[in-house]
Amino acid sequence: MLKIGIIGCGFIGGQICRAIDDGTINAELYALSDSSESKVLELAASLKKCSPACMKIEELLRSVDLVIESASQNAVRFIVPQALEEGRDVMVLSVGALADEELRERLFRLAKQNNCKLYFPSGAVVGIDGINSASAAEISSVTLTTRKPPSGLIGAPHVTALGIELDKIEKETLLFEGPASDAVKAFPANVNVAATISLAGIGFERTKVRVIADPALSRNVHEITVEGKFGKFFTRVENLPSPENPKTSYLAALSAISTLNKILSPVQLGT
Numbered sequence: 112m113l114k115i116g117i118i119g120c121g122f123i124g125g126q127i128c129r130a131i132d133d134g135t136i137n138a139e140l141y142a143l144s145d146s147s148e149s150k151v152l153e154l155a156a157s158l159k160k161c162s163p164a165c166m167k168i169e170e171l172l173r174s175v176d177l178v179i180e181s182a183s184q185n186a187v188r189f190i191v192p193q194a195l196e197e198g199r200d201v202m203v204l205s206v207g208a209l210a211d212e213e214l215r216e217r218l219f220r221l222a223k224q225n226n227c228k229l230y231f232p233s234g235a236v237v238g239i240d241g242i243n244s245a246s247a248a249e250i251s252s253v254t255l256t257t258r259k260p261p262s263g264l265i266g267a268p269h270v271t272a273l274g275i276e277l278d279k280i281e282k283e284t285l286l287f288e289g290p291a292s293d294a295v296k297a298f299p300a301n302v303n304v305a306a307t308i309s310l311a312g313i314g315f316e317r318t319k320v321r322v323i324a325d326p327a328l329s330r331n332v333h334e335i336t337v338e339g340k341f342g343k344f345f346t347r348v349e350n351l352p353s354p355e356n357p358k359t360s361y362l363a364a365l366s367a368i369s370t371l372n373k374i375l376s377p378v379q380l381g382t
């Protein structure tokens with residue numbers, strides 16, 4: 112049975128654990144790690160059937176078949192190269208870290224050299240399948256518009272640097288417009304989806320992103336428009352935010368669970 116190690120025991124890590132615990136995913140939850148030990152202990156204690164070990168990152172990387180990063184962009188920078196050097200397959204949720212070209216090329220090179228797989232779930236958006244298909248021919252433009260309630264944008268470096276007072280926003284307000292490469296640095300915990308879209312399509316510089324704060328919203332809304340040789344498509348998802356972490360949509364956790372099931376299944380559906 113596939114041995115899984117999870118780094119990052121917050122909302123997404125927790126949902127993956129519960130899906131293994133209740134049998135939705137047929138794998139062994141072998142180890143957990145988090146920079147906060149109490150998060151690991153709390154999560155492990157909440158499980159009914161699985162009893163994963165609480166491990167230091169280096170030990171976890173040596174012990175499992177598949178490492179799941181559900182922590183932060185910083186964790187991707189430091190942990191994912193080590194995991195690939197250990198010959199482990201890795202699922203990455205904090206995809207925005209891959210806007211760094213040097214890191215991206217290093218991770219892709221290490222995966223190839225060590226015969227490892229790197230998995231990037233669709234996350235909180237719908238349409239990655241379409242972008243994958245469209246990219247087999249030419250894509251001319253990709254635009255992501257993300258709308259979140261102001262509370263879902265608290266702590267973003269862009270908001271802090273510009274001194275934006277989120278609690279004073281009274282109507283739909285455009286906070287950012289620019290390439291995905293800048294968007295994922297400005298909003299590292301809000302638009303990782305922009306990175307996944309960039310990897311699937313036309314890259315971090317040509318993918319255009321708009322981030323809008325809207326106090327009338329209770330959901331995280333992502334719209335994608337893609338044009339290319341195939342024609343044009345538009346997707347829109349209205350995501351329920353996680354009650355534990357309003358920055359993150361429930362669909363992002365479901366997409367990680369679904370990716371795990373795809374890895375384990377002999378049947379591969381969709382692009």
Ligand SMILES: NC(=O)C1=CN([C@@H]2O[C@H](COP(=O)(O)OP(=O)(O)OC[C@H]3O[C@@H](n4cnc5c(N)ncnc54)[C@H](O)[C@@H]3O)[C@@H](O)[C@H]2O)C=CC1
Binds near residue numbers: 123145147181205363
């Ligand atoms: N790809 C996508 O579509 C999406 C990606 N995300 C990203 O996925 C990641 C996880 O999201 P959530 O579970 O909602 O976050 P969370 O904030 O609920 O949990 C993150 C956990 O990781 C731990 N952590 C942070 N840095 C760490 C490090 N360097 N080493 C070990 N542990 C560390 C924290 O202590 C925390 O327990 C975040 O980076 C988030 O921005 C979130 C939503 C969608």
Ligand SMILES: O=C([O-])CC(=O)C(=O)O
Binds near residue numbers: 234303304305350359
């Ligand atoms: O969960 C979401 O709606 C999107 C998100 O936070 C991200 O892509 O980082």
